[in-house]
Amino acid sequence: MSGEEEPIELKFRVYDGTDIGHNHYAASTTIATFKEMLVAEWPRDKEVIPKVANDMKLIYAGKVLENNNTLAESRIVFGELPPGGVTIIHVVVQPSVSKEMPKKNMCPCTCTIM
Template identity: 65%
Template structure:
Protein backbone atom coordinates (compact mmCIF):
# COMPACT_ATOMS: atom_id res chain seq x y z
CA UNK A 1 0.00 0.00 0.00
CA UNK A 2 1.46 3.26 -1.04
CA UNK A 3 1.00 6.57 0.72
CA UNK A 4 -1.62 7.64 3.20
CA UNK A 5 -4.22 8.64 0.61
CA UNK A 6 -6.13 5.36 0.61
CA UNK A 7 -9.35 5.61 2.57
CA UNK A 8 -11.67 3.08 4.14
CA UNK A 9 -15.18 3.43 5.52
CA UNK A 10 -15.44 2.09 9.07
CA UNK A 11 -18.16 1.71 11.65
CA UNK A 12 -17.75 0.49 15.19
CA UNK A 13 -20.17 -1.91 16.88
CA UNK A 14 -20.42 -1.81 20.66
CA UNK A 15 -21.59 -4.51 23.10
CA UNK A 16 -25.33 -3.94 22.62
CA UNK A 17 -25.23 -3.99 18.80
CA UNK A 18 -25.29 -0.21 18.35
CA UNK A 19 -23.04 1.22 15.63
CA UNK A 20 -21.13 4.42 16.42
CA UNK A 21 -18.65 6.78 14.73
CA UNK A 22 -19.43 5.74 11.14
CA UNK A 23 -16.93 7.63 8.95
CA UNK A 24 -14.16 7.38 6.36
CA UNK A 25 -10.56 7.15 7.59
CA UNK A 26 -7.12 7.36 5.93
CA UNK A 27 -4.86 4.32 5.94
CA UNK A 28 -2.34 6.32 8.00
CA UNK A 29 -4.80 6.75 10.92
CA UNK A 30 -3.52 5.08 14.08
CA UNK A 31 -5.62 2.74 16.20
CA UNK A 32 -5.05 5.06 19.19
CA UNK A 33 -6.60 7.94 17.19
CA UNK A 34 -9.66 5.80 16.40
CA UNK A 35 -10.03 4.85 20.07
CA UNK A 36 -9.70 8.49 21.12
CA UNK A 37 -12.51 9.45 18.76
CA UNK A 38 -14.68 6.57 20.03
CA UNK A 39 -14.23 7.63 23.66
CA UNK A 40 -15.15 11.23 22.73
CA UNK A 41 -18.26 10.16 20.76
CA UNK A 42 -19.41 7.38 23.11
CA UNK A 43 -23.20 7.47 23.70
CA UNK A 44 -23.75 8.71 27.26
CA UNK A 45 -26.99 6.74 27.71
CA UNK A 46 -25.12 3.39 27.81
CA UNK A 47 -24.53 1.46 31.02
CA UNK A 48 -20.83 0.96 30.23
CA UNK A 49 -18.85 4.08 29.33
CA UNK A 50 -15.06 4.03 28.73
CA UNK A 51 -13.10 6.69 30.60
CA UNK A 52 -9.93 6.52 28.51
CA UNK A 53 -8.40 5.00 25.39
CA UNK A 54 -6.89 2.24 27.55
CA UNK A 55 -10.40 1.02 28.46
CA UNK A 56 -11.22 0.29 24.80
CA UNK A 57 -10.17 -2.62 22.60
CA UNK A 58 -10.82 -2.70 18.86
CA UNK A 59 -11.29 -6.09 17.25
CA UNK A 60 -11.02 -6.70 13.51
CA UNK A 61 -11.02 -10.15 11.92
CA UNK A 62 -10.70 -11.77 15.34
CA UNK A 63 -7.58 -9.80 16.29
CA UNK A 64 -7.20 -7.11 18.95
CA UNK A 65 -5.60 -4.10 17.23
CA UNK A 66 -2.54 -2.41 18.75
CA UNK A 67 -2.64 1.33 19.60
CA UNK A 68 0.70 2.12 17.97
CA UNK A 69 -0.18 0.66 14.56
CA UNK A 70 -1.94 2.37 11.66
CA UNK A 71 -4.91 0.94 9.78
CA UNK A 72 -2.57 -0.07 6.94
CA UNK A 73 -0.19 -1.85 9.35
CA UNK A 74 -3.18 -3.62 10.91
CA UNK A 75 -3.98 -5.10 7.49
CA UNK A 76 -7.35 -3.45 7.11
CA UNK A 77 -8.73 -4.20 3.63
CA UNK A 78 -8.56 -1.07 1.45
CA UNK A 79 -10.56 -1.07 -1.76
CA UNK A 80 -11.43 -4.78 -1.60
CA UNK A 81 -15.07 -4.02 -0.81
CA UNK A 82 -16.28 -1.46 -3.34
CA UNK A 83 -18.87 0.65 -1.56
CA UNK A 84 -18.59 -1.62 1.46
CA UNK A 85 -18.28 -0.65 5.08
CA UNK A 86 -15.93 -2.47 7.44
CA UNK A 87 -17.28 -3.15 10.92
CA UNK A 88 -14.93 -3.28 13.89
CA UNK A 89 -16.08 -4.52 17.26
CA UNK A 90 -15.45 -2.45 20.36
CA UNK A 91 -14.93 -4.02 23.77
CA UNK A 92 -14.81 -1.90 26.92
CA UNK A 93 -12.76 -3.33 29.75
CA UNK A 94 -11.79 -0.80 32.41
CA UNK A 95 -8.49 -1.51 34.19
CA UNK A 96 -10.39 -1.96 37.47
CA UNK A 97 -12.34 -4.90 36.06
CA UNK A 98 -9.14 -6.56 34.87
CA UNK A 99 -7.51 -6.15 38.30
CA UNK A 100 -10.50 -7.70 40.05
CA UNK A 101 -10.41 -10.66 37.67
CA UNK A 102 -6.68 -11.19 38.24
CA UNK A 103 -7.12 -10.83 42.01
CA UNK A 104 -9.98 -13.35 42.10
CA UNK A 105 -7.84 -15.91 40.31
CA UNK A 106 -4.99 -15.40 42.79
CA UNK A 107 -7.32 -15.70 45.81
CA UNK A 108 -8.77 -19.01 44.69
CA UNK A 109 -7.19 -21.80 46.70
CA UNK A 110 -5.16 -24.24 44.73
CA UNK A 111 -6.82 -27.60 44.69
CA UNK A 112 -5.11 -30.91 44.41
CA UNK A 113 -5.93 -32.33 41.06
CA UNK A 114 -5.80 -35.86 39.92
CA UNK A 115 -6.24 -37.26 36.49
CA UNK A 116 -7.34 -40.69 35.48
CA UNK A 117 -6.52 -42.51 32.33
CA UNK A 118 -8.79 -45.27 31.11
CA UNK A 119 -7.14 -47.72 28.81
Protein backbone atom coordinates in the same frame (compact mmCIF):
# COMPACT_ATOMS: atom_id res chain seq x y z
CA MET B 1 0.32 5.77 -7.58
CA SER B 2 -0.53 9.37 -6.93
CA GLY B 3 0.82 9.32 -3.36
CA GLU B 4 -2.63 10.23 -2.06
CA GLU B 5 -4.24 7.58 0.10
CA GLU B 6 -7.84 6.58 -0.38
CA PRO B 7 -9.99 7.02 2.74
CA ILE B 8 -11.36 3.89 4.41
CA GLU B 9 -15.01 3.74 5.42
CA LEU B 10 -15.35 2.32 8.94
CA LYS B 11 -17.98 1.68 11.58
CA PHE B 12 -17.22 0.81 15.17
CA ARG B 13 -19.67 -1.73 16.62
CA VAL B 14 -20.19 -1.70 20.38
CA TYR B 15 -21.30 -4.53 22.68
CA ASP B 16 -25.05 -3.99 22.18
CA GLY B 17 -24.83 -4.08 18.37
CA THR B 18 -25.09 -0.36 17.72
CA ASP B 19 -22.55 1.42 15.51
CA ILE B 20 -20.68 4.64 16.26
CA GLY B 21 -18.03 6.67 14.46
CA HIS B 22 -19.29 5.83 10.95
CA ASN B 23 -17.06 7.89 8.69
CA HIS B 24 -14.16 7.80 6.22
CA TYR B 25 -10.65 7.68 7.72
CA ALA B 26 -7.09 7.83 6.40
CA ALA B 27 -5.16 4.53 6.31
CA SER B 28 -2.39 6.31 8.24
CA THR B 29 -4.65 6.87 11.31
CA THR B 30 -3.41 5.02 14.39
CA ILE B 31 -5.54 2.71 16.51
CA ALA B 32 -4.78 4.91 19.54
CA THR B 33 -6.30 7.89 17.69
CA PHE B 34 -9.47 5.89 17.08
CA LYS B 35 -9.71 4.97 20.74
CA GLU B 36 -9.41 8.62 21.78
CA MET B 37 -12.08 9.57 19.25
CA LEU B 38 -14.40 6.84 20.50
CA VAL B 39 -14.04 7.94 24.14
CA ALA B 40 -15.03 11.48 23.09
CA GLU B 41 -17.97 10.35 20.90
CA TRP B 42 -19.24 7.50 23.11
CA PRO B 43 -23.04 7.67 23.55
CA ARG B 44 -23.80 8.62 27.17
CA ASP B 45 -26.98 6.51 27.23
CA LYS B 46 -24.98 3.25 27.21
CA GLU B 47 -24.70 1.07 30.31
CA VAL B 48 -20.92 0.74 30.00
CA ILE B 49 -18.95 3.89 29.18
CA PRO B 50 -15.16 3.92 28.70
CA LYS B 51 -13.45 6.70 30.66
CA VAL B 52 -10.08 6.48 28.90
CA ALA B 53 -8.77 4.95 25.67
CA ASN B 54 -7.11 2.07 27.54
CA ASP B 55 -10.57 0.92 28.68
CA MET B 56 -11.17 -0.32 25.11
CA LYS B 57 -9.93 -2.97 22.75
CA LEU B 58 -10.57 -2.70 19.03
CA ILE B 59 -10.98 -6.04 17.26
CA TYR B 60 -10.89 -6.71 13.54
CA ALA B 61 -11.11 -10.18 11.99
CA GLY B 62 -10.66 -11.79 15.40
CA LYS B 63 -7.44 -9.90 16.23
CA VAL B 64 -6.93 -7.19 18.84
CA LEU B 65 -5.50 -4.12 17.11
CA GLU B 66 -2.33 -2.60 18.60
CA ASN B 67 -2.41 1.07 19.67
CA ASN B 68 0.76 2.11 17.82
CA ASN B 69 -0.26 0.55 14.49
CA THR B 70 -2.07 2.39 11.72
CA LEU B 71 -5.06 1.01 9.83
CA ALA B 72 -2.73 0.02 6.98
CA GLU B 73 -0.31 -1.75 9.36
CA SER B 74 -3.25 -3.54 10.99
CA ARG B 75 -4.10 -5.03 7.59
CA ILE B 76 -7.62 -3.65 7.55
CA VAL B 77 -9.20 -4.88 4.32
CA PHE B 78 -10.60 -2.12 2.16
CA GLY B 79 -11.07 -1.57 -1.52
CA GLU B 80 -12.35 -5.12 -2.00
CA LEU B 81 -15.75 -4.48 -0.43
CA PRO B 82 -18.91 -4.72 -2.50
CA PRO B 83 -20.58 -1.41 -3.40
CA GLY B 84 -22.07 0.09 -0.26
CA GLY B 85 -19.97 -2.21 1.95
CA VAL B 86 -18.43 -0.88 5.15
CA THR B 87 -15.61 -2.30 7.26
CA ILE B 88 -16.68 -2.95 10.86
CA ILE B 89 -14.31 -2.89 13.83
CA HIS B 90 -15.68 -4.29 17.09
CA VAL B 91 -15.19 -2.36 20.31
CA VAL B 92 -14.84 -4.18 23.62
CA VAL B 93 -14.99 -2.07 26.76
CA GLN B 94 -13.02 -3.36 29.73
CA PRO B 95 -12.78 -0.60 32.34
CA SER B 96 -9.48 -0.78 34.15
CA VAL B 97 -9.63 -1.89 37.76
CA SER B 98 -8.23 0.59 40.22
CA LYS B 99 -4.96 -0.57 41.75
CA GLU B 100 -5.87 1.27 44.92
CA MET B 101 -8.86 -0.91 45.77
CA PRO B 102 -8.56 -2.25 49.29
CA LYS B 103 -8.31 -6.00 49.62
CA LYS B 104 -11.18 -7.55 51.48
CA ASN B 105 -10.55 -10.41 53.85
CA MET B 106 -12.76 -13.34 53.10
CA CYS B 107 -12.87 -14.39 56.71
CA PRO B 108 -13.36 -11.71 59.40
CA CYS B 109 -11.70 -13.86 62.04
CA THR B 110 -8.21 -15.31 62.27
CA CYS B 111 -8.28 -18.93 61.32
CA THR B 112 -5.80 -21.64 62.13
CA ILE B 113 -5.71 -24.80 60.08
CA MET B 114 -4.35 -27.80 61.96
